Amino acid sequence: MVLSLSGAALLLLHQGYQHSEKTLDQMLGGVDRRLACHPVLASVAQPVMNWIRGALDAPAAQARSCLPMAVPAPPPRRTHGETAPPEPAAPGARVWRVSPTGPLRRIADAAKVAGDGDVVEIEAGDYRQDVTVWPQRRLTIRGVNGAARLHADGRVAEGKAIWVIRNGVFDISNIDFIGATAEDQNGAGIRFEGGQLRLRGCLFWGNQMGLLTGGRETMADATLTIEASEFAYSRVPGRWGHNLYVGSIAALTVRGSYFHHAGVGHLIKSRARHNTIAYNRLTDEPGGRASYELEFPNGGEAVVVGNLIQQQAGTENGTMVSMGAEGYTWPGSALYLASNTIVNDDPDGGVFLAVAAGADRVLSTNNLYVGPGTLRSKARLERRGDKQVDATALTQPSRFDYSLHRPGDDLAYSPVADADLAGRLTPRQEYVHPRATSPLVNPPSWVGALQRTAR
Numbered sequence: 017m018v019l020s021l022s023g024a025a026l027l028l029l030h031q032g033y034q035h036s037e038k039t040l041d042q043m044l045g046g047v048d049r050r051l052a053c054h055p056v057l058a059s060v061a062q063p064v065m066n067w068i069r070g071a072l073d074a075p076a077a078q079a080r081s082c083l084p085m086a087v088p089a090p091p092p093r094r095t096h097g098e099t100a101p102p103e104p105a106a107p108g109a110r111v112w113r114v115s116p117t118g119p120l121r122r123i124a125d126a127a128k129v130a131g132d133g134d135v136v137e138i139e140a141g142d143y144r145q146d147v148t149v150w151p152q153r154r155l156t157i158r159g160v161n162g163a164a165r166l167h168a169d170g171r172v173a174e175g176k177a178i179w180v181i182r183n184g185v186f187d188i189s190n191i192d193f194i195g196a197t198a199e200d201q202n203g204a205g206i207r208f209e210g211g212q213l214r215l216r217g218c219l220f221w222g223n224q225m226g227l228l229t230g231g232r233e234t235m236a237d238a239t240l241t242i243e244a245s246e247f248a249y250s251r252v253p254g255r256w257g258h259n260l261y262v263g264s265i266a267a268l269t270v271r272g273s274y275f276h277h278a279g280v281g282h283l284i285k286s287r288a289r290h291n292t293i294a295y296n297r298l299t300d301e302p303g304g305r306a307s308y309e310l311e312f313p314n315g316g317e318a319v320v321v322g323n324l325i326q327q328q329a330g331t332e333n334g335t336m337v338s339m340g341a342e343g344y345t346w347p348g349s350a351l352y353l354a355s356n357t358i359v360n361d362d363p364d365g366g367v368f369l370a371v372a373a374g375a376d377r378v379l380s381t382n383n384l385y386v387g388p389g390t391l392r393s394k395a396r397l398e399r400r401g402d403k404q405v406d407a408t409a410l411t412q413p414s415r416f417d418y419s420l421h422r423p424g425d426d427l428a429y430s431p432v433a434d435a436d437l438a439g440r441l442t443p444r445q446e447y448v449h450p451r452a453t454s455p456l457v458n459p460p461s462w463v464g465a466l467q468r469t470a471r
Contacts, residue, residue, distance in 0.1 A: 085251040085279040085305060090194055090221040093140065094163040099190040100217035100244060102158055105135045109156070114164075115139035123166070124148040130155060132184075138164035138191070147173040149180040153211075159190030163219070168196040168203070175199060176207040177228070183210030192219040193226075201252045204228040214241040217451070222249045225261055231287075232264035240288075241269045244451045251279025256307070262286040264314070264345070271295055272445075272453040278306035280332055285311045289346050291318040295445045295453045295465075299326035299416060307333040313342035315349030315375060322443040322465045324418055326359040327366060334362065340372030340395075350377040354432070354441035357418045357464040359407070360387035371395050381441065382429055384464030386410065386418075401430030403463050411470040416449070420462055421470045429460040443467075 105111060112130050114120045116139065120129075126136045127148040134155060140162030147168065150157075166178050173180045178193050193205025203224040206213075210230065220226035226247040229235060240262060247259035258281035262268050268288040274297045275283040283298045283306050291312060300306040309325050312318050318339065327336050336358060339351050351371060360366045365388040371378050373394035380397065385404040391397065403426070407413045411421045420427060432438040445453040446466050460467055 085249070085253075085257075086303065087222045087249045087251065090165075090192065090219065093142070093165050093192065094190070094217075094219075096140070096162050099159060099163055102160065102189075103156075103187070105156065106133060109133050109135050111135045111137060113137045113139065113160075116141055122146050127151075140164055142167060145169045145171040147171050147178050149173050149182060150184070150186065151182045152186075153184040154186075155184060156187045157191065158188070163190045163192050163217070165192040165194060165219075166205075167194045168223075170197070172196050172198050172203050174207075176202070177204040178206065178223075180207045181209060181211065181213055183234075185212045187214045187216075188218060189216040190218070192221065193223060194219075194221050196223040196225075198224065201255055202228060208238070208240060210234055210238050212239045212241075214243070215245050216243045218242075218245040220245070220247045220250070220259070222251075224250060224252045224257055226250045226259040228258075228261045229263045229265055235263055235265040238265040239267045239269075240265060242271070242273055244272045246274045246276075246451055247283070248275070248277045249279070250281060251305075252281075256281035258282050258285050260284045260286070262288050264288070266290065268292070269294075272447065272451060273297075274449070274451050275299075276301050277304040280305050280307060282306060282308045282311050284309070285313065286318075287312070287314045287316070287345075289316045291316060291320075293318065293320045293323060295322040295443075295447045297324045297416075297447050297449060299324065300328045300331065301326070301416075302328055304328055305332050307331075308338045309336045311338045311341065312351070313338070313340070314346060315340050315344035316346040317348065317350050317352075319352045319354075319440055320356060321352075321354045321441060322446060323356045324359075324416070324447055324465050325356060326416070327362055329362045331362055331366070334364070334366035334389075335370045336360065336366065336368050336389075338370045339378075340374055341370070344372075344374040349375045351375060351379070352377075352437065352441055353380045353383055355382045355429075355443045355460065355463065355465055357384045357386065357466060359410075359413065359418060360385075360389045361407075361413075363388065365389055367392050369393065371397070379437075379441075381432060382460075382463045384409075384420075384427070386413070400433070401463060403427055418464070419466045419468050419470060420464065423462050423469055427462050427464075429462055431459075 132153045136157045137160045144167045196203035205220040208229045250257035257279035264287045267290040269292045369391045371393035375395035381400040411417045411419045
């Protein structure tokens with residue numbers, strides 16, 4: 017039976033291929049992604065697809081995940097004028113300076129001598145195999161006179177990461193984390209194991225995992241805040257390389273940051289109880305192989321406002337934003353998706369939003385959905401003021417300029433009617449590339465993440 021169905025399917029596929037401009041892999045990938053949205057049909061069709069792929073030597077997604085991902089060299093190290101300005105040190109704090117010519121030449125040495133409440137300044141430059149664990153209870157660490165770039169070059173602290181943050185209140189700025197690998201394939205730029213961590217103006221590039229946190233047993237009260245930072249090219253051959261993987265912590269906040277080019281894993285995956293994802297660019301882009309762009313697998317509360325989110329053609333997973341796929345573990349799970357521009361560049365279609373049954377509330381309001389795709393929610397979905405358009409509504413989408421091209425009244429913003437939510441869901445800023453935000457002077461006029469237009 018499978019053989020006869022496979023023969024017929026192969027004939028139809030050949031006829032379609034003869035009249036299509038797509039490659040064979042693109043055609044089969046499109047079928048895979050459509051089947052992923054229909055589990056019952058997939059269970060019947062999968063043996064046929066497996067036979068066809070074997071006959072044509074066209075590997076499926078799992079096999080493709082083992083293929084190497086090209087990771088380009090990181091961007092030039094940022095100079096003094098391109099880094100986050102320093103914040104004043106607390107009264108009484110001692111400042112330790114790491115530099116190639118000073119008494120402290122290695123970051124690991126500074127980690128041994130710095131006390132709680134001190135400041136560690138790292139002179140701009142390249143630091144190789146200088147990995148460490150930070151045991152302090154409170155510490156500020158910052159690159160000065162430009163970014164300090166940390167190259168793992170085959171070494172990680174405790175077999176985990178370039179830096180391990182044990183359990184304290186940390187403020188880290190102007191540091192680049194490059195190329196971490198570990199035997200367990202979870203080598204991260206930072207392993208965050210407890211406390212409160214704030215990152216500003218940091219770069220995570222070419223690690224197995226960009227930043228990885230611990231789980232609920234040690235992180236129940238932990239918070240993570242990421243501002244004006246960039247995460248890219250996380251990859252593990254044959255597995256998932258997430259740019260940001262957050263365990264069951266208390267709260268995650270990501271603002272004004274740029275996530276792109278994940279290797280089969282997600283741009284952002286968070287199991288946190290409270291999530292605020294605001295004014296970011298989450299774009300997989302050509303050459304990227306991300307699965308979900310944004311996932312909350314265990315629910316929680318997620319407020320997603322003012323983001324640019326893009327899925328490339330030939331994506332590993334046709335779903336862009338997902339909630340509850342691994343079961344809800346937090347009470348009162350809710351997703352608020354407001355004033356985002358969500359672009360699907362896959363001509364085979366896709367799922368802009370997928371929500372599993374069990375969420376208490378799912379609200380999509382004033383979002384601009386661009387390209388072919390649907391919203392699928394097994395929980396009750398409220399939609400207010402959303403619009404769906406094709407790419408011609410945008411100024412220059414091929415260059416990721418997602419501002420509206422001469423918008424009309426049909427794309428007008430609808431004020432959030434719920435007074436309790438208006439303050440949280442009305443955009444106050446918009447993303448500015450790269451890794452920045454700009455305040456909105458006036459109330460929003462248009463749906464989507466950008467108020468500036470081509471007019």
